[in-house]
Amino acid sequence: MKISVNVNGTAREADVEPRLLLVHFIREDLNMTGTHIGCDTTSCGACTVLLDGKPVKSCTVFAVMANGRDVMTVEGLEKDGKLDPIQDGFHQEHGLQCGFCTPGMMLTGFSLLKNNASPSEADIRWAISGNLCRCTGYVNIVKSIQHAAQAQKPAQ
Amino acid sequence: MIPASFEYSSPSTLAEAIALLQQHGSDAKILAGGQSLIPLMKLRMAAPKHIIDINRIGDLSYIRESDGYLTIGALTRESDVDGSSLIRDKYPIIHDTAAVIADPLVRNMATVGGNLAHADPANDHPATMLALGAEIVATGPGGSRTIAIGDFFTGIFTTSLHEDEILTEIRIPAPVAGSGGAYLKVERKVGDFATAGVAAHVVLDGNKIKSAGIGLTNVGPMPIKATGAEQSLIGKDANDAAIDEAAKLAAEESDPAEDLRGSIDYKRSLVRVLTARALRLAIGRAKGGH
Numbered sequence: 001m002k003i004s005v006n007v008n009g010t011a012r013e014a015d016v017e018p019r020l021l022l023v024h025f026i027r028e029d030l031n032m033t034g035t036h037i038g039c040d041t042t043s044c045g046a047c048t049v050l051l052d053g054k055p056v057k058s059c060t061v062f063a064v065m066a067n068g069r070d071v072m073t074v075e076g077l078e079k080d081g082k083l084d085p086i087q088d089g090f091h092q093e094h095g096l097q098c099g100f101c102t103p104g105m106m107l108t109g110f111s112l113l114k115n116n117a118s119p120s121e122a123d124i125r126w127a128i129s130g131n132l133c134r135c136t137g138y139v140n141i142v143k144s145i146q147h148a149a150q151a152q153k154p155a156q
Numbered sequence: 157m158i159p160a161s162f163e164y165s166s167p168s169t170l171a172e173a174i175a176l177l178q179q180h181g182s183d184a185k186i187l188a189g190g191q192s193l194i195p196l197m198k199l200r201m202a203a204p205k206h207i208i209d210i211n212r213i214g215d216l217s218y219i220r221e222s223d224g225y226l227t228i229g230a231l232t233r234e235s236d237v238d239g240s241s242l243i244r245d246k247y248p249i250i251h252d253t254a255a256v257i258a259d260p261l262v263r264n265m266a267t268v269g270g271n272l273a274h275a276d277p278a279n280d281h282p283a284t285m286l287a288l289g290a291e292i293v294a295t296g297p298g299g300s301r302t303i304a305i306g307d308f309f310t311g312i313f314t315t316s317l318h319e320d321e322i323l324t325e326i327r328i329p330a331p332v333a334g335s336g337g338a339y340l341k342v343e344r345k346v347g348d349f350a351t352a353g354v355a356a357h358v359v360l361d362g363n364k365i366k367s368a369g370i371g372l373t374n375v376g377p378m379p380i381k382a383t384g385a386e387q388s389l390i391g392k393d394a395n396d397a398a399i400d401e402a403a404k405l406a407a408e409e410s411d412p413a414e415d416l417r418g419s420i421d422y423k424r425s426l427v428r429v430l431t432a433r434a435l436r437l438a439i440g441r442a443k444g445g446h
Contacts, residue, residue: 001164018164018207019197040157042195043347045261054235054264060194061265064164065187065211108261129346130259 003067007032008076018064023047025063026073034074034103038132045131048104049073055108057130074103077110085148086110095144097135104131109145118149159197166209170216170322173208174297177320180206186322187211188231188270191262192279216269216324219243226250226328230269238263247328248441249337249357253284256339259347272308273323275315275378278349282309282379283371284339285326287355293325300324312377334360336442338434341373342426344417350374351417352426354406356434358394360442365389365398370431375423376411384409385431394439403432 004013007030014029026035026049038046040059047058050072077084086106089095096102105128112119112127119127124145125138133141167173177184185204187193188211196202210216216231219240226247228237237243237254244251257263257271257280271281272292285305292303294317308315317323337357341350353373359366368389372380385406392398412423 017161019159019161021158021194021198040198042191042258042262045259048261051264055261056264057261059198060191060262062164062187062190062194062209064166065190065209067166127260130261 001064001067003064005063005066005068006070008072014063016063018062020063021059022049022051022061022063022066022071023058025066026058026071029063032073032075036100036103038100043132044101045104045108045128046101048107048131050107050111053111053114055104055111055130072107074106077106084110085151086113086145088151089144089146089148090141093140093144093147095137095140097133097137101131101133101135105133105141105144109141109148112145113149113152117152119145121146157198159194160200160203162197162204163206164209165206166212168212168214170213170295170324173210173213173322174295174320176206176208177322178297180208181319184208186273188273189233189265189267190270191258191266192270192274192276210322221330224330226330228268228326228328230267230273230323230325232268234258234263234266234268234271235260237268246331247337249284249288249339249355249438250328252339253280253355256280256341256343256353262347268326269323272326273315273317275309275311275313277312277376277378278374279379280339280341280350280353280373283353283373284337284355285328286371286379286381287337287339287357287369288328289369290329291327292323293327294318294321295324296321302327306381309378332359334366334442336360336438336440337369338437338441340430340434340437342430349417352410352412352423352430354427354430354434356431356438358389358435358438358442360394360439363393363395365392365394368402368435370402370406370435372406372410372427374412375427380410382406382409382431389435394442399432399435399439402435403428406431 036046038044183205341353355371357369370382385402407428
């Protein structure tokens with residue numbers, strides 16, 4: 001089936017089998033390997049992408065379901081060589097250890113801050129409760145998202 | 157993991173979707189949010205030959221009140237229920253339920269209709285809908301019919317939907333004065349199925365219980381309506397003795413299986429404790445608390 005998916009602002013066309021998962025479409029057809037495959041069972045969130053702006057687990061979406069829709073992957077965060085505040089937050093606050101969960105964590109954090117510019121720690125922990133960090137580095141992940149929230153506040 | 161091959165249709169109207177169901181019969185499966193179906197297909201526990209993706213049908217996602225009912229469109233995402241101020245303020249039991257389904261990412265895809273039509277006894281909405289006395293609207297070639305929630309679940313993963321019908325709407329009677337409800341779930345971690353869950357809904361006249369609904373999650377082969385516990389409450393004062401008696405009866409009515417989440421005794425004990433807590437919360441809300 002022919003599909004066209006708007007990935008990070010660019011229309012990407014492909015002829016895919018309906019059973020192709022969105023994560024495989026992104027990694028193998030588009031060769032964008034920033035989106036990871038962790039558990040492959042809808043648990044870990046390593047494969048998180050934004051579908052029409054909302055974080056979803058791309059191992060549990062068929063690529064055909066994204067036909068005509070917007071997908072944002074971790075590669076879409078950086079703009080014109082400048083890191084997004086969420087990326088800078090993870091850098092500044094050491095929000096990653098092995099880095100495997102990081103793309104998903106950043107996209108979930110990015111989406112949270114779009115909807116809630118000043119989240120509480122509880123809001124952040126709630127938002128990332130579908131993203132697992134096997135290094136258990138949650139304290140710094142929370143700090144990283146807080147750093148990004150702070151950085152995005154308009155100057156007083 | 158790669159699912160088995162299938163043919164795929166994404167109709168833009170309900171009529172087209174129903175025509176496809178008529179054409180493909182039991183070979184066809186409806187795809188809504190896909191958060192239960194796709195994992196099952198990846199594990200090859202399900203291998204439908206034809207997938208009918210209803211996500212492009214425009215008018216199946218809504219939360220509104222009309223004619224004495226709260227109506228929820230089948231394609232309404234759990235995150236939309238979770239985020240609805242109408243639900244939070246007026247139907248806190250439904251907010252309780254949506255907020256503990258899977259995790260926030262899954263809730264961005266998962267639908268209320270799918271949660272019910274999948275008929276997994278571990279799903280959360282069934283218990284709440286049993287407690288609330290909801291109705292299911294099923295639409296087929298001859299139009300729509302309404303199914304009382306008590307007649308909807310017929311076995312594990314099976315419902316009274318016909319092969320050519322689609323669950324299109326859930327209807328919940330608007331709360332009368334003095335009503336309140338709550339849903340409580342014990343899970344090992346966010347995203348796990350319930351070890352046990354209890355939905356409780358009461359209508360009070362002063363401190364007297366006029367009616368009660370109690371639904372149980374994942375403690376039997378089907379979602380359970382604890383009718384003995386419900387009956388025991390009617391006409392009683394809303395006090396500890398009545399609550400404890402109902403909780404004991406609900407535990408007896410549960411039919412859990414031993415698994416990694418716990419033993420039969422442990423799960424029955426959870427049902428007893430959760431029923432008492434959910435009833436206390438429901439009674440508190442019926443009296444105007446939160």
